[in-house]
Amino acid sequence: MKVFLNPGHTPQWQIDAGLDNDCGTYGNGLYENIIAAEVCELIAAESENFGIKIVDVYQSMNLKDITDVANSTDADIFVSVHCNGGSPSAKGAETFYCAGSVEGKKLAGYVQKNIVAELQMIDRGVKDDTQTQHSRIHVLRKSVMPAILIELGFLTNGDDAKKLRDNQIDFARAIVKGIAEYGGIIAENKKIGNYEKVAEKLKGANFNLERHTDAIKLMAILSGEECVNLLESACKNLGYPNLSYVDHSYFDGMLIHESLKILQKN
Numbered sequence: 001m002k003v004f005l006n007p008g009h010t011p012q013w014q015i016d017a018g019l020d021n022d023c024g025t026y027g028n029g030l031y032e033n034i035i036a037a038e039v040c041e042l043i044a045a046e047s048e049n050f051g052i053k054i055v056d057v058y059q060s061m062n063l064k065d066i067t068d069v070a071n072s073t074d075a076d077i078f079v080s081v082h083c084n085g086g087s088p089s090a091k092g093a094e095t096f097y098c099a100g101s102v103e104g105k106k107l108a109g110y111v112q113k114n115i116v117a118e119l120q121m122i123d124r125g126v127k128d129d130t131q132t133q134h135s136r137i138h139v140l141r142k143s144v145m146p147a148i149l150i151e152l153g154f155l156t157n158g159d160d161a162k163k164l165r166d167n168q169i170d171f172a173r174a175i176v177k178g179i180a181e182y183g184g185i186i187a188e189n190k191k192i193g194n195y196e197k198v199a200e201k202l203k204g205a206n207f208n209l210e211r212h213t214d215a216i217k218l219m220a221i222l223s224g225e226e227c228v229n230l231l232e233s234a235c236k237n238l239g240y241p242n243l244s245y246v247d248h249s250y251f252d253g254m255l256i257h258e259s260l261k262i263l264q265k266n
C-alpha cells in the first residue's frame with residue numbers, strides 16, 4: 001500500500017517567507033497548516049510499522065500542483081489532512097471523498113471510524129464532496145487514485161483543539177490503522193476478537209501491554225495461538241530466543257515489521 005500525503009494549506013516556511021498567507025483555519029492558538037503538517041509527519045513515521053509506504057508528504061499553496069505531483073507518483077491512495085473551523089460549539093471529525101468514488105468512500109469509512117474511536121471525537125460522518133460549502137474539492141476530483149480529505153477536528157472548539165495539540169500521535173495512529181484496514185493488512189473477515197487471549201499470553205512474556213495495545217490488536221488478526229507463534233517467529237528472525245528477551249521499545253517497530261513480513265510471505 002503506497003500513500004500520498006497532503007497536509008492542507010500553505011507550508012509554514014512559505015508563509016514565513018511572505019510568499020503566501022493561507023494558513024487555513026486558526027483557533028485556540030493553533031494554525032491548521034502547522035497541525036496538518038505535524039500530523040502527516042507522524043503518519044509517515046507510524047506507517048513504517050504497518051508496511052505502508054509513504055511516497056510523498058507534499059504541502060503546497062497550489063492545488064493543481066498537489067494533484068499533478070500526486071498523479072505523477074505510483075501512490076495507491078491520496079490522503080489530505082485538514083482541520084475545521086466554525087463556531088466555538090461546532091466539534092468533531094469528518095472525512096470527505098469524491099462523490100461517486102466507491103473506493104474513496106470505503107477508505108474514508110475506515111479512517112473516520114478509527115479517528116472517532118481512538119480520539120473519542122464527535123462523529124460528523126463520511127461525506128461526499130458535494131456536501132461541503134465549496135461543493136467540490138479539487139484534490140479529491142483531480143487525483144487519479146482513491147482520495148480522501150480528513151477534517152480531524154475543529155481548532156475553534158476547546159475540546160477538539162486540546163486533542164489536536166496534545167494527541168497528534170493518536171490521530172496519526174488512527175489514520176494509519178484506517179489505511180491498514182482499507183488495504184486489507186487487517187483481514188476484514190477475521191475478527192479482532194482474540195485480543196484478551198493474546199494479552200493474557202503476552203503478559204507471561206513480560207510485555208508492557210498498556211503501551212502496545214494497538215500493535216497487539218493489529219497482530220490479533222490471527223487466533224491467539226497463531227499470533228503468539230507469529231511474534232515468536234519474528235523474535236527468532238531478529239535474533240532473540242523468545243519474546244521475553246525483546247526490549248519493549250522494539251515491539252512497535254522491528255517486531256511488528258518482521259511479523260508483517262512473515263505474514264506477507266505466507
Ligand SMILES: [Zn+2]
Nearest residue numbers: 008024082083
Ligand atoms: Zn483546510
